[in-house]
Amino acid sequence: MVNFYLYLPEIFILVLILSTLTLGLLNRDSSITLNTIGFTLLSIFLMTNGYGIYLFSGFTESTINLVVLSKIILSLGSIIFILLLKRPLKNENLYRYEYILFVLFATLGSFVLISSNNFLTAFIGLELQSLSLYLMAAFNTKDLNSNEAGIKYFSLGALSSGFLLFGISMVYFDTGNFLFQNLNNFTYISEIGLSLILISLFFKVSAAPFHIWTPDVYEGSPTISTLFFATLPKFASLIFLFRVYHELNITDIESLNYIFQIVCAISLLVGAYGAITQKIIKRLLAFSSINHIGFILLGMMSYKLMSEGTLFFYLIVYLITTFGIFAVILNLRTVEGEVIKISDLNGLRFTSRPKAIALLVFLFSLAGIPPFAGFFAKFFILSASVNEGLYLLSIIAVISSVIAAFYYLSVIKNMFFNESKTELLLDNNKISSVVFIISALFVTLFFFYPDPLIDLVDTLFS
Amino acid sequence: MTSLTYNHFFILSLVVFMIGCFGLFLNRRNMILILMCIEIILLAANINFVSASVFLNDINGQVFSIFILTIAAAEAAIGLAILVIYFRNKGEIDVTKINQLKD
Numbered sequence: 008m009v010n011f012y013l014y015l016p017e018i019f020i021l022v023l024i025l026s027t028l029t030l031g032l033l034n035r036d037s038s039i040t041l042n043t044i045g046f047t048l049l050s051i052f053l054m055t056n057g058y059g060i061y062l063f064s065g066f067t068e069s070t071i072n073l074v075v076l077s078k079i080i081l082s083l084g085s086i087i088f089i090l091l092l093k094r095p096l097k098n099e100n101l102y103r104y105e106y107i108l109f110v111l112f113a114t115l116g117s118f119v120l121i122s123s124n125n126f127l128t129a130f131i132g133l134e135l136q137s138l139s140l141y142l143m144a145a146f147n148t149k150d151l152n153s154n155e156a157g158i159k160y161f162s163l164g165a166l167s168s169g170f171l172l173f174g175i176s177m178v179y180f181d182t183g184n185f186l187f188q189n190l191n192n193f194t195y196i197s198e199i200g201l202s203l204i205l206i207s208l209f210f211k212v213s214a215a216p217f218h219i220w221t222p223d224v225y226e227g228s229p230t231i232s233t234l235f236f237a238t239l240p241k242f243a244s245l246i247f248l249f250r251v252y253h254e255l256n257i258t259d260i261e262s263l264n265y266i267f268q269i270v271c272a273i274s275l276l277v278g279a280y281g282a283i284t285q286k287i288i289k290r291l292l293a294f295s296s297i298n299h300i301g302f303i304l305l306g307m308m309s310y311k312l313m314s315e316g317t318l319f320f321y322l323i324v325y326l327i328t329t330f331g332i333f334a335v336i337l338n339l340r341t342v343e344g345e346v347i348k349i350s351d352l353n354g355l356r357f358t359s360r361p362k363a364i365a366l367l368v369f370l371f372s373l374a375g376i377p378p379f380a381g382f383f384a385k386f387f388i389l390s391a392s393v394n395e396g397l398y399l400l401s402i403i404a405v406i407s408s409v410i411a412a413f414y415y416l417s418v419i420k421n422m423f424f425n426e427s428k429t430e431l432l433l434d435n436n437k438i439s440s441v442v443f444i445i446s447a448l449f450v451t452l453f454f455f456y457p458d459p460l461i462d463l464v465d466t467l468f469s
Numbered sequence: 470m471t472s473l474t475y476n477h478f479f480i481l482s483l484v485v486f487m488i489g490c491f492g493l494f495l496n497r498r499n500m501i502l503i504l505m506c507i508e509i510i511l512l513a514a515n516i517n518f519v520s521a522s523v524f525l526n527d528i529n530g531q532v533f534s535i536f537i538l539t540i541a542a543a544e545a546a547i548g549l550a551i552l553v554i555y556f557r558n559k560g561e562i563d564v565t566k567i568n569q570l571k572d
Binding site: 131134142148149151155156157162165166168170176183222223 | 475479482486489493500503507510511513514517518521522525527529530532533536537540543544547548550551552554555557558559567569570571
């Protein structure tokens with residue numbers, strides 16, 4: 008008999024999608040309210056009862072913790088995103104109710120992906136997620152840049168899912184199984200298959216040799232979609248990548264371990280060097296995210312001594328900082344429209360001091376400068392990887408974060424010391440103001456009051 | 470006379486996969502051809518799944534291949550939709566002209 012209790016969060020999201028489909032036709036605003044309430048209920052349910060859902064799923068205890076915590080984070084992130092999306096879409100004349108549906112489908116795909124226990128459900132979840140993302144990239148149908156971003160994302164993304172499928176089929180031939188716990192005793196055929204699967208996952212999280220789509224798609228798509236690409240689906244794919252790495256014991260397979268290390272090193276370097284010459288904010292953030300993916304991969308390789316907590320802490324800090332940066336950017340406009348170039352931020356200090364200070368806090372945190380949360384995230388990962396014996400990769404990580412500090416600081420220089428040429432308009436959007444203020448407070452206050460987050464991560468993963 | 474073994478099917482699917490990949494990279498002109506190449510890659514995986522499922526005597530592979538067929542259809546529909554809105558703005562679908570976004 009099928010145990011429907013196991014699929015309760017997914018079924019709940021499906022019900023939300025169906026009711027949004029009907030309700031959204033009548034009133035677009037009501038679908039935002041509905042989904043906010045729905046995701047709040049879902050996150051409360053997962054917080055109180057999450058562990059119980061997966062008790063009989065056959066997962067190990069640490070996997071259950073990982074799955075439940077990442078689902079809670081995903082649903083909280085969806086609440087924030089759904090509340091944020093109205094104003095930016097209205098500014099671009101794109102406020103149509105389909106957008107919320109794409110967000111919901113992508114979230115459903117992420118949920119399925121995170122808790123999948125075999126490659127069939129993982130594939131379906133990944134496709135559900137990425138098909139919605141292609142549409143979100145091309146959502147501004149009147150704008151050629153957005154269409155082009157959609158085409159690029161689609162053609163490369165579909166190629167990567169082809170790789171994923173072919174890899175799965177090779178693993179299936181070798182072992183006769185899709186279930187993660189039954190996959191062992193690999194021969195060279197499934198090693199090739201697994202490397203194809205890893206390549207496709209690296210593509211989805213935009214790790215370095217497979218990152219070509221990232222800057223273009225980030226630049227071309229509407230800013231609110233870029234925020235989504237950079238946070239929630241990427242988070243879900245990273246959790247799945249971690250589960251594949253962890254549960255298929257990729258550490259023991261030497262060739263795949265090499266692939267992991269090389270991809271990590273290249274991501275760190277490409278993320279650092281690629282961003283130096285960029286003049287467009289979203290391209291800069293794309294390269295910065297590639298650099299952070301490198302750090303996260305380093306954390307994945309050295310999770311053994313420090314438990315999953317280190318990795319998770321980094322992911323949470325990265326998510327909050329990204330949300331904050333985009334909330335500030337969405338809150339500003341120039342005369343022509345969205346803020347695009349870095350030089351558009353010139354003189355932000357004179358236009359709006361709180362926003363300039365918040366952006367400063369986020370960029371310092373991304374660069375890893377001590378009093379902010381980003382420093383501790385990088386510090387934990389580096390100390391774990393040194394303990395693990397990954398000396399070369401740790402050195403590369405430190406060097407890359409020094410180079411990265413240069414371009415973060417140059418943005419700060421633009422904001423604080425340059426005179427503004429174009430006039431910046433303030434788009435006084437209450438929700439995104441609240442989001443960036445809360446994120447900035449989190450990033451700053453973590454130093455003075457670190458216990459809640461550390462305790463949370465510790466109790467869940469000890 | 471030699472009978473067909475799994476290896477023959479595997480080599481067939483590998484060849485089809487390669488045709489798809491090379492078609493994707495060598496084709497410098499038409500966007501529609503890219504869509505066709507992606508379909509070919511997905512079908513190569515399908516061949517592999519179905520033949521492996523027959524030789525392993527396990528039904529799961531065939532179930533997977535049916536899922537792939539439906540998802541490939543959805544993927545093609547979405548790809549064509551994006552292509553249509555692109556064509557409406559640009560007036561052509563030449564791959565070499567898709568270069569507005571770059572440093």
